[in-house]
Amino acid sequence: MTSATQNSRYTSEKVSTFSGLKCKECGAEYEAKAMHVCEFCFGPLEVAYDYEAIAAKVTRESIQAGPNSIWRYRDFLPVETDNYIDVGTGMTPLIKASRLARRLGLKNLYIKNDAVNMPTLSFKDRVVSVALSRARELGFSTVACASTGNLANSTAAIAAHAGLDCCVFIPSDLEAGKVLGTVIYAPKVFAVHGNYDQVNRLCSEVANTHGWGFVNINLRPYYSEGSKTLGYEVIEQLGWQLPDHIVAPLASGSLFTKIYKGFQEFVKVGLVEGKDVRFSGAQAEGCSPIASAFRDGRDFVTPVKPKTIAKSIAIGNPADGIYAIDIARKTNGNIESVTDAEIIEGMKLLAETEGIFTETAGGTTIAVLKKLVEAGKIDPDETTVAYITGNGLKTQEAIQGYVGEPLQIEPKLNSFERALERSHTLERLEWQPVSV
Amino acid sequence: MTSATQNSRYTSEKVSTFSGLKCKECGAEYEAKAMHVCEFCFGPLEVAYDYEAIAAKVTRESIQAGPNSIWRYRDFLPVETDNYIDVGTGMTPLIKASRLARRLGLKNLYIKNDAVNMPTLSFKDRVVSVALSRARELGFSTVACASTGNLANSTAAIAAHAGLDCCVFIPSDLEAGKVLGTVIYAPKVFAVHGNYDQVNRLCSEVANTHGWGFVNINLRPYYSEGSKTLGYEVIEQLGWQLPDHIVAPLASGSLFTKIYKGFQEFVKVGLVEGKDVRFSGAQAEGCSPIASAFRDGRDFVTPVKPKTIAKSIAIGNPADGIYAIDIARKTNGNIESVTDAEIIEGMKLLAETEGIFTETAGGTTIAVLKKLVEAGKIDPDETTVAYITGNGLKTQEAIQGYVGEPLQIEPKLNSFERALERSHTLERLEWQPVSV
Numbered sequence: 111m112t113s114a115t116q117n118s119r120y121t122s123e124k125v126s127t128f129s130g131l132k133c134k135e136c137g138a139e140y141e142a143k144a145m146h147v148c149e150f151c152f153g154p155l156e157v158a159y160d161y162e163a164i165a166a167k168v169t170r171e172s173i174q175a176g177p178n179s180i181w182r183y184r185d186f187l188p189v190e191t192d193n194y195i196d197v198g199t200g201m202t203p204l205i206k207a208s209r210l211a212r213r214l215g216l217k218n219l220y221i222k223n224d225a226v227n228m229p230t231l232s233f234k235d236r237v238v239s240v241a242l243s244r245a246r247e248l249g250f251s252t253v254a255c256a257s258t259g260n261l262a263n264s265t266a267a268i269a270a271h272a273g274l275d276c277c278v279f280i281p282s283d284l285e286a287g288k289v290l291g292t293v294i295y296a297p298k299v300f301a302v303h304g305n306y307d308q309v310n311r312l313c314s315e316v317a318n319t320h321g322w323g324f325v326n327i328n329l330r331p332y333y334s335e336g337s338k339t340l341g342y343e344v345i346e347q348l349g350w351q352l353p354d355h356i357v358a359p360l361a362s363g364s365l366f367t368k369i370y371k372g373f374q375e376f377v378k379v380g381l382v383e384g385k386d387v388r389f390s391g392a393q394a395e396g397c398s399p400i401a402s403a404f405r406d407g408r409d410f411v412t413p414v415k416p417k418t419i420a421k422s423i424a425i426g427n428p429a430d431g432i433y434a435i436d437i438a439r440k441t442n443g444n445i446e447s448v449t450d451a452e453i454i455e456g457m458k459l460l461a462e463t464e465g466i467f468t469e470t471a472g473g474t475t476i477a478v479l480k481k482l483v484e485a486g487k488i489d490p491d492e493t494t495v496a497y498i499t500g501n502g503l504k505t506q507e508a509i510q511g512y513v514g515e516p517l518q519i520e521p522k523l524n525s526f527e528r529a530l531e532r533s534h535t536l537e538r539l540e541w542q543p544v545s546v
Numbered sequence: 547m548t549s550a551t552q553n554s555r556y557t558s559e560k561v562s563t564f565s566g567l568k569c570k571e572c573g574a575e576y577e578a579k580a581m582h583v584c585e586f587c588f589g590p591l592e593v594a595y596d597y598e599a600i601a602a603k604v605t606r607e608s609i610q611a612g613p614n615s616i617w618r619y620r621d622f623l624p625v626e627t628d629n630y631i632d633v634g635t636g637m638t639p640l641i642k643a644s645r646l647a648r649r650l651g652l653k654n655l656y657i658k659n660d661a662v663n664m665p666t667l668s669f670k671d672r673v674v675s676v677a678l679s680r681a682r683e684l685g686f687s688t689v690a691c692a693s694t695g696n697l698a699n700s701t702a703a704i705a706a707h708a709g710l711d712c713c714v715f716i717p718s719d720l721e722a723g724k725v726l727g728t729v730i731y732a733p734k735v736f737a738v739h740g741n742y743d744q745v746n747r748l749c750s751e752v753a754n755t756h757g758w759g760f761v762n763i764n765l766r767p768y769y770s771e772g773s774k775t776l777g778y779e780v781i782e783q784l785g786w787q788l789p790d791h792i793v794a795p796l797a798s799g800s801l802f803t804k805i806y807k808g809f810q811e812f813v814k815v816g817l818v819e820g821k822d823v824r825f826s827g828a829q830a831e832g833c834s835p836i837a838s839a840f841r842d843g844r845d846f847v848t849p850v851k852p853k854t855i856a857k858s859i860a861i862g863n864p865a866d867g868i869y870a871i872d873i874a875r876k877t878n879g880n881i882e883s884v885t886d887a888e889i890i891e892g893m894k895l896l897a898e899t900e901g902i903f904t905e906t907a908g909g910t911t912i913a914v915l916k917k918l919v920e921a922g923k924i925d926p927d928e929t930t931v932a933y934i935t936g937n938g939l940k941t942q943e944a945i946q947g948y949v950g951e952p953l954q955i956e957p958k959l960n961s962f963e964r965a966l967e968r969s970h971t972l973e974r975l976e977w978q979p980v981s982v
Binding site: 514522 | 667704716736
C-alpha cells in the first residue's frame with residue numbers, strides 16, 4: 111500500500127456500482143447527469159446503487175487492502191471509472207478522547223478529527239474529491255461552488271491539483287484565513303455582498319446560464335455522497351462496529367443525513383452488525399433554524415438570518431434540515447444549539463484536553479456534546495463519536511482575545527524567573543469565564 | 547488496521563532496540579538519559595541502535611502491518627516501551643506532482659506533504675511525538691521547547707493530549723497564527739524579545755536550572771530521531787525504493803541529516819537496495835549561513851542575524867549546519883538560497899499547480915528546487931522528492947497582499963456578469979511579478 115497518488119493515466123473501463131439518480135420524495139428515476147432537482151415534484155435527487163452487486167463484491171478485507179483514503183470505499187461512491195482524484199482525503203484519526211471524556215463525565219468518547227483532513231483541513235475535502243471526480247467524468251472543464259469558506263478552500267485546491275478551471279462564490283464577510291486559503295490556489299473568487307443563502311441563490315442562477323459544474327448545486331447528488339465516508343471510517347476504525355451515539359454539526363443538514371446513510375449501507379451489505387445509533391445535531395444559537403424546529407416539534411424549518419461566529423455552519427435556509435430532524439427524532443437523538451460564548455469555550459476545552467485546534471463549527475459540536483451530557487441526554491456508558499469538521503487556523507479572529515497571551519520577557523534568566531513567578535499569581539485571573 | 551489511538555494503558559515490558567547515546571565526534575558512550583552534549587569533547591550525542599537485532603526482527607511486511615503513523619517504524623525510534631504517544635502523526639501523502647513537474651521541466655517529481663501532518667500541520671509533530679514519548683519514559687512531568695513556531699504548536703498540542711505540563715519559548719515577533727496555534731492549548735508561553743538563537747541560549751540555561759524536559763535541548767538526541775521517518779516513509783511510498791535526489795529546507799540542519807540517516811538505516815538492515823541519493827538543501831537568503839559556507843567551500847558556519855519572512859527556518863547559528871554541508875558535498879548535491887520574493891512565488895507556484903498551501907519554509911524549498919532545475923543541477927529524469935514541512939495557514943501575513951483579491955459583487959446575476967467580464971480584462975494586471 112502506498113499513499114503516492116498517481117492518477118495521471120485515464121482508465122476508460124467503467125466499473126460503476128450506481129445505477130442513476132432517484133428522487134428522495136417521489137422516487138422518479140433519472141440518468142446520472144448533472145442535475146439535482148426532480149422535474150416532477152421538485153424533491154432532491156439522490157444517487158441510487160445496486161447494493162446486491164456491492165454486497166457480492168466488497169468485503170472488509172477488500173476495503174482494508176484499498177488506498178488509505180476515502181477511495182477505499184470506492185464502490186459506495188458515485189464514480190464510473192477508476193480515474194478518481196485521490197489527494198489523500200479521508201482516513202483521518204478517530205481519537206479515543208480519554209481526557210475530554212473524564213472532564214465531561216463520559217466513559218467511551220471518540221473524536222473523529224477532520225480538522226486534519228487532506229488537503230484543506232475540513233470534511234469538505236471528502237465531498238469535493240467525489241464531486242470533482244464526477245465532474246471530470248461528466249466532461250466539465252470549469253467547476254464552481256457557493257461556500258461559507260471550507261468548501262471554497264477545498265474546491266479551489268483540488269481543482270488546482272486536477273487542472274480544472276475554478277470559480278468560487280463566498281459571502282464577503284468571511285474570515286481572512288478562509289479567503290486567503292482560497293485565493294492562494296488562484297481560482298476566480300467572487301465575494302458576494304450578502305449572506306450564504308443569497309450566495310447560494312445567485313449560484314443557482316449562474317449554474318443555469320453558464321455551463322459550469324457547481325459542486326453543491328447541479329453536482330450536489332454526487333457531492334453529498336462523499337460525506338458517507340465519515341460513517342464508513344468510524345465503523346472501520348471502531349473495529350467494524352457501530353457507535354451508540356453520534357454528535358455532528360448541522361449546516362444544511364446534509365452531512366448528518368449522509369453519515370446516517372453510510373451506517374445503513376454498511377449494515378445493508380453485511381459489513382457490520384446492525385444496531386440502534388442515536389443521532390444528535392449541533393447548531394449555533396445565532397443560526398439555529400433546525401434546532402428551533404426540533405425543539406418546537408415542527409415538521410418544517412423556518413428560515414432565519416444568521417448572526418454567529420460559527421460562519422461555516424451559518425446556513426439560514428437549510429436544504430436538508432427536515433431530513434436531519436426526521437433522523438434525530440426516529441433515532442431518539444436530539445438537536446441543540448449553543449451561544450457564541452459556549453462555542454469558544456468548546457474550542458478551548460477540546461484544545462486543552464485533546465490537543466485538537468478546531469474551528470467554530472467544532473466548538474459548536476463540543477459545546478452541544480457538553481450540554482447534552484449535562485442534561486442527561488447522553489449516557490456515560492454510550493460509545494459516543496463527536497465529529498470535528500474543520501481546523502481552527504481558519505477562524506483565528508473568532509478566538510483572538512479569548513485565549514491567554516504569551517508572557518513577554520527579555521532573553522535573560524532573571525527576566526524569565528520573574529515572569530514565571532508572576533504567572534503563578536496571574537493564573538487565576540486568566541481563567542475568568544468568557545463573555546462574548 | 548485502525549487509526550484509533552488508544553494509548554491509555556501503560557505497558558511495562560521493555561522492547562527497545564537502542565543501546566544508549568554515543569558522541570557523534572569522539573564516539574564516547576552514555577546511558578540513554580536526558581543529555582545531549584558529550585562530556586569529553588562537547589560533540590552532539592546521537593542514539594545508538596542494535597542494527598543486527600533490528601534486521602532480525604523487522605521486515606517490509608511487519609512495517610506495513612503496523613499503525614498508519616510514524617510508529618510503524620517503532621524499532622528505529624528511541625522508545626523503550628510500547629507506551630508511545632500516537633496521535634496519527636506521519637504517513638503524510640507522497641504526491642506525484644505532475645503539473646508542477648511539467649512547469650519546471652522535470653519528469654519524476656514528488657512532493658512529500660507534511661503541510662498536512664497530524665496534529666499540528668508540520669513535520670515537527672514527528673520529532674515531538676518521539677520526544678514526549680521518551681520524556682514520559684524518563685519521568686518528566688513538565689516538557690518545554692525553544693521554537694520558531696511550528697515546534698511550539700506541536701509541543702503544546704501533543705503535551706495537552708498526553709496530559710503533560712508544558713512551557714514554550716518563542717521569539718516575540720512570531721506570526722499571529724503560530725502564537726494562537728500555541729496558546730489555544732493553554733501551555734505557559736514566554737515571548738522572548740530576541741531572535742531564535744537568543745531564545746535557544748536562554749532555554750539552555752532554564753534546562754539547567756529547572757528539571758524540565760526540553761524537547762530540542764536535553765531531549766534532543768531522541769527528538770531529532772523522529773525526522774528519520776521522513777526518510778522511511780518516502781522509501782515505502784515509492785514502493786520500497788530510494789529516490790535519486792531530495793530537496794529539503796535547512797534550519798538547524800538536523801532534518802536534512804536525519805533523512806540521510808533514515809535512508810542509510812533502511813539499506814543497512816536490508817529493507818531497500820542501496821544506491822546514490824543526492825541531497826540538496828534550501829535556505830532563505832535572509833538567513834543562509836549554511837548556503838554561504840557551502841558556496842564558499844568553507845568547513846565552518848559563520849553565524850548570521852536572520853532577516854527573512856521564512857521565520858520557521860531562520861536559525862542564524864545552526865547546530866547541525868556543518869553536518870548538512872558534509873552530506874550535500876559527499877552526495878554531489880547542492881545548498882542554495884532564495885530571496886523573500888522568490889519564496890512567495892514558490893508558495894504560489896505550489897498552490898496553483900498542486901493545490902498545496904505551504905508556509906514560507908515550503909516556498910523556500912520550491913523556489914530552490916526551481917533554481918536548481920534552471921541551473922541544470924537537477925536532471926529532468928531524476929526521481930526527485932521535495933519535502934514540504936509546514937502549512938500556509940500559519941504564515942498568512944507573509945503572503946497577504948501578494949495574492950489576488952476576491953471580486954466584490956452584489957447578489958445579483960448582472961452584477962456577477964459584469965465582474966466576470968471585468969476579470970478577463972484584469973487578468974493580465976493581476977499577474978505582475980511580485981516585488982517584496
